[in-house]
Amino acid sequence: MSQPVSPVRHVLIEGNKTYHNISEDLCSPTEKAPSKEWIIAFTLSSALLGLYTFAVIWTIWKGIGEWGANRTINWAWDITNFVWWIGIGHAGTLISAILLLFRQRWRTGVNRAAEAMTIFAVMCAGQFPLIHMGRLWLAFFIFPFPNTRGPLWVNFNSPLLWDVFAISTYFSVSLLFWYTGLVPDLATVRDRAVGFRKKMYEKFSFGWTGSAKHWQRWESLSLILAGISTPLVLSVHTIVSFDFATSVIPGWHTTIFPPYFVAGAIFSGFAMVQTLMVITRKVLKLEDYITINHIDSMNKVIVLTGTIVGVAYLTELFIAWYSGYIYEQFAFYNRVFGVYWWSYFGMMFCNVVSPQLFWSRKIRRSIWWTFFLSIVVNIGMWFERFVIIATTLARDYLPSSWSYYSPTWVEISLFTGTIGLFFTLFLIFTRVAPVVAIAEVKAILKVAGDQFIGPNAKKAHEHASQSSEKQEKH
Amino acid sequence: MAAASKKVLYGLYNDEEDLKSAVKSARKSHLDIMDVLTPFPVHGLDPILGLSESRLHILGFIYGAIGATFGFGFMSWALARDWPTMFGGKPYWPVPSFIPITFEMTVLFAAWGMTITFYTICGMWPGAQATILDNRITDDKFCIAFDVTNSEEKDVSGLQAFFSKTGAAEVNLKTI
Numbered sequence: 001m002s003q004p005v006s007p008v009r010h011v012l013i014e015g016n017k018t019y020h021n022i023s024e025d026l027c028s029p030t031e032k033a034p035s036k037e038w039i040i041a042f043t044l045s046s047a048l049l050g051l052y053t054f055a056v057i058w059t060i061w062k063g064i065g066e067w068g069a070n071r072t073i074n075w076a077w078d079i080t081n082f083v084w085w086i087g088i089g090h091a092g093t094l095i096s097a098i099l100l101l102f103r104q105r106w107r108t109g110v111n112r113a114a115e116a117m118t119i120f121a122v123m124c125a126g127q128f129p130l131i132h133m134g135r136l137w138l139a140f141f142i143f144p145f146p147n148t149r150g151p152l153w154v155n156f157n158s159p160l161l162w163d164v165f166a167i168s169t170y171f172s173v174s175l176l177f178w179y180t181g182l183v184p185d186l187a188t189v190r191d192r193a194v195g196f197r198k199k200m201y202e203k204f205s206f207g208w209t210g211s212a213k214h215w216q217r218w219e220s221l222s223l224i225l226a227g228i229s230t231p232l233v234l235s236v237h238t239i240v241s242f243d244f245a246t247s248v249i250p251g252w253h254t255t256i257f258p259p260y261f262v263a264g265a266i267f268s269g270f271a272m273v274q275t276l277m278v279i280t281r282k283v284l285k286l287e288d289y290i291t292i293n294h295i296d297s298m299n300k301v302i303v304l305t306g307t308i309v310g311v312a313y314l315t316e317l318f319i320a321w322y323s324g325y326i327y328e329q330f331a332f333y334n335r336v337f338g339v340y341w342w343s344y345f346g347m348m349f350c351n352v353v354s355p356q357l358f359w360s361r362k363i364r365r366s367i368w369w370t371f372f373l374s375i376v377v378n379i380g381m382w383f384e385r386f387v388i389i390a391t392t393l394a395r396d397y398l399p400s401s402w403s404y405y406s407p408t409w410v411e412i413s414l415f416t417g418t419i420g421l422f423f424t425l426f427l428i429f430t431r432v433a434p435v436v437a438i439a440e441v442k443a444i445l446k447v448a449g450d451q452f453i454g455p456n457a458k459k460a461h462e463h464a465s466q467s468s469e470k471q472e473k474h
Numbered sequence: 475m476a477a478a479s480k481k482v483l484y485g486l487y488n489d490e491e492d493l494k495s496a497v498k499s500a501r502k503s504h505l506d507i508m509d510v511l512t513p514f515p516v517h518g519l520d521p522i523l524g525l526s527e528s529r530l531h532i533l534g535f536i537y538g539a540i541g542a543t544f545g546f547g548f549m550s551w552a553l554a555r556d557w558p559t560m561f562g563g564k565p566y567w568p569v570p571s572f573i574p575i576t577f578e579m580t581v582l583f584a585a586w587g588m589t590i591t592f593y594t595i596c597g598m599w600p601g602a603q604a605t606i607l608d609n610r611i612t613d614d615k616f617c618i619a620f621d622v623t624n625s626e627e628k629d630v631s632g633l634q635a636f637f638s639k640t641g642a643a644e645v646n647l648k649t650i
Binding site (some may be wrong): 021152156169191204208215217224232315439442 | 486493500508510511512513514515516517519520523527528530531538547548549552553556557559561562564568571572574575576579580581582584585586588589592593594595596598599600601602603604605606610611612613614633
């Protein structure tokens with residue numbers, strides 16, 4: 001064994017796998033005809049995608065007046081959905097980048113799918129600021145380029161412009177990181193394929209051979225991309241929170257927003273990873289690679305970030321009271337007990353109370369509890385963004401303009417439609433590329449496979465003695 | 475392409491530990507290894523093989539520095555020189571406001587620059603034709619390849635002896 005293995009390390013690959021088994025198990029979903037479950041899921045999600053397309057065309061054709069948003073509550077479901085989706089994206093980068101820097105081996109089982117999820121979630125998020133502009137054909141105005149306006153440049157002081165840069169950088173860097181990681185695995189698929197599929201994968205695997213020098217550069221590139229993606233992911237949600245925090249609206253104008261948003265993003269992202277992984281491991285039969293230990297580790301992250309978010313909610317309330325500033329106090333009183341009280345309590349229950357169940361090891365390691373609570377957390381995090389946006393705007397400085405907001409069918413279709421977009425992309429991904437990083441799982445086999453550590457450790461001794469015999473022969 | 479075809483003698487090993495000890499003994503007997511191909515990054519292989527550390531990260535730093543300079547410089551030029559604009563009574567050259575975009579441009583340039591460099595120096599691009607010695611190298615075989623185009627019979631049999639001595643599971647000759 002090349003690396004020392006601690007006896008307390010978890011088994012991360014079950015079923016006494018060989019390297020060949022790993023290729024076989026992880027490539028086979030892309031090689032077989034789609035299962036019945038996949039076809040049903042794909043039909044449903046593409047139907048939702050169709051609904052989304054219809055709602056977008058409706059919005060652009062008829063105008064933003066088709067939404068429930070009004071002059072008081074001018075950011076409504078659109079920005080709520082935007083922040084929600086962008087937050088979901090953050091878990092992928094956290095798993096692939098931050099856990100790589102921390103050398104957490106369990107990331108290998110879920111990183112590929114989580115990164116894909118990041119890219120698809122950012123794509124969903126990016127839809128909302130665009131359609132929210134109303135006149136989509138003027139969207140190019142957000143980019144700084146010499147133009148007929150003078151050239152009058154964009155306002156580089158504005159957090160909304162920082163968002164343009166942050167999100168487009170985040171999307172493109174995530175895409176590079178994900179695809180570069182995928183190239184060796186696409187080469188594995190290529191070398192197993194025949195005919196037309198082989199031709200396609202030859203194109204997509206960029207001529208990867210597995211040369212030692214290429215691996216060395218590949219690892220160097222992955223490490224640096226992880227290193228720069230880590231502050232990048234923190235900056236993205238920080239800048240999203242600046243959209244609110246740099247305004248002068250009581251309830252938004254708080255310095256706690258950046259860390260609070262980042263923790264919330266990781267929290268909701270992990271919940272979405274759990275939702276997806278629990279289904280994916282079952283449908284694609286990947287239980288040996290995405291084990292209960294993986295689920296357990298992710299649930300620990302959920303309970304940590306959920307608690308951070310809870311502390312942030314309470315800190316906000318305390319600071320509002322402690323500030324002695326009546327507008328701030330009113331904003332928070334209104335947030336908790338105002339017209340949208342139900343969304344505040346929904347948020348508190350889903351985000352702060354429910355994840356506390358994960359302190360129990362039994363619940364952390366239960367598939368059903370994990371699935372159920374991950375949905376609850378996703379709902380809770382959506383409520384959080386709704387609470388921040390709608391409750392704050394509904395009761396502004398002028399009582400004469402106080403208002404209430406409820407969504408129209410167009411906004412509901414846009415939101416559920418992006419869920420369709422997300423799942424359609426994810427389902428296509430599971431068909432064309434290995435969902436688990438093949439090469440990275442092989443690289444940890446000897447330190448995390450169940451024939452080497454854990455209750456089956458006896459085999460490890462056998463293996464060790466076999467290889468030492470071999471070496472003696474040499 | 476004008477390059478003549480190469481004759482390659484390669485051995486396949488079943489385990490990365492076998493591969494590493496084989497590479498060690500090949501280096502000891504001064505055999506000229508053409509390439510070592512593995513299904514995953516084998517840690518500890520680079521020093522045995524005598525590969526120097528990749529300098530990609532130095533380039534990453536340079537690309538990042540270019541991005542930072544470009545981003546900051548462009549914003550300063552646009553808002554303070556080309557069309558001086560006063561936003562909310564703030565100075566024409568609001569340096570703190572430039573930090574987020576400067577940071578994003580640093581990351582953007584570093585990531586794209588490094589990735590493009592990586593693919594270029596590895597000779598990889600969409601649709602590049604890989605010279606595949608064996609389909610199982612991306613699956614579970616660890617390969618050492620020797621270029622024997624201009625080798626004499628004696629050297630080739632010496633290499634074959636090396637493969638059988640170091641426990642290669644298969645030895646093949648292929649023209650690529």
